[in-house]
Amino acid sequence: MRILQIITLCELGGAQSVVVNLANSLSKDHEVIVAAGEGDGKMWKMLNTNVQKVSVKHLKRSLSLISDVQTGLSLIKLYREYKPDIIHLHSSKIGVLGRLVFPKSKVVYTVHGVDSIRVAYRKYLPIERMLQTRCKAIVGVSSYDVHYLKEEKITYNVCLVYNGILKPVILESNPFNFCSQYKRKILCIARLSPQTNLELFLKVASLLPQYAFIWIGNQHEVVEENLQNVFFMGNIPNAGAYTNYADLFILTSNYEGLPMVILEAMSYGKPVVASNVGGISEIVVNGENGYVVENVAEAFVEKIKYILEHDEVNKSFSEKAIQRFNEDLTVEKMVEGYMEIYKQ
Structure with a gap:
């Protein structure tokens, strides 16, 4: 399969770790492309050399009509270039833009913590409800997430996949x-x-x-x-x-x-x-x-x-x-x- 993983930010963080671990593992048997927007770029350094890396220049966490339209056009170009079998969206901003642009039959959307929407940015909940059918699966990373997605009337093809990691490589000396x-x-x-x-x-x-x-x-x-x-x-x-x-x-x-x-x-x-x-x-x-x-x-x-x-x-x-x-x-x-x- 050709699998496109997309996340809003290219810095280091929990959701980025999921993308890195998924991409590196999947790249052993599949063609994997990782795309991301703004950030310090440290995520790129964690990806294997056989993972293709694409910077989406206008993709930003903050709302901006001009940047978001430019991002949408970039995503269309990305889709036409790679023609992926699976498009996996990580984080709410690309989760919105990606579901508007890509064919819903190919899209998986992971919510990395429902409280980031339910508590921190509740005003965007109506958008999440409206777009829930614009993908084949919505993934919660805990039973808590799955439960509260459904409580917030986001119920379409919601499923659970726990995060997983590779044990970090041991350092050569005590850093403390x-x-x-x-x-x-x-x-x-x-x-x-x-x-x-x-x-x-x-x-x-x-x-x-x-x-x-x-x-x-x-x-x-x-x-x-x-x-x-x-x-x-x-x-x-x-x-x-x-x-x-x-x-x-x-x-x-x-x-x-x-x-x-x-x-x-x-x-x-x-x-x-x-x-x-x-x-x-x-x-x-x-x-x-x-x-x-x-x-x-x-x-x-x-x-x-x-x-x-x-x-x-x-x-x-x-x-x-x-x-x-x-x-x-x-x-x-x-x-x-x-x-x-x-x-x-």
Whole structure:
């Protein structure tokens, strides 16, 4: 098959990780083209050399009549040039434009976190409802997403495929030697945005000064005054591999789909303490491989201390994390799920 994967932004992020993992895996047996719009371009570096890469110059996240019309024309040209058998759209902006332009019989649309539409950008819900029949399948990445898509009257051919990853390549040396004076290292990988709730992360860190709190994924220098035990490392490739050198993974989000960063942490057997949002509770099970909690600093602190101060608990959570990852969250499982949809 000739498969065209399209995403709005070409920077590093959870949805981009899905595209990269899908494209690289599918390219072993199929012809794969990846197209994307604005961003820092770091996603391109993660794709295999046999994946064709196409930059859609006018594709932007923000609304712009001129840019969106130009993008539509570019998509038509792209379709005529490659004549793909499958067109897989990722993220809401290209999900709208792609469904308007491409033949619906070839289109699969993945919603990477229904709350990005249902909560953060609710004013666009009528457009999602109107376009739901302009594709062959709408994919949620968690049961939570599938449930709330249907609650919002988006019911046409909705199905579930959990995200999956390849275990990140191990780094040659410990990247956290700069904070070796701290008893434990707690890692968060996320972009800086209202969604990822930096304020809560800093509050938790302030209550646990004996631990180092490390944030990877900030797109710019954090200029506000921070605590001595908080470190920002920027937006770096292969960030998931850094999880191997942390003692625990934390995510303080206001909303999520099924975060790839948590899958990466589980692949290395790291306990997780995360916000009880989106589909996180489907893979982080309280008392088994971590905890999901309300977005209150004290709730995070209680669970972090319990895991890190009880060696047997920590060991058990680590084993259960790896087991769950191997059973359900590998890239092979994800590809298998999407291939079933593609074949239909």
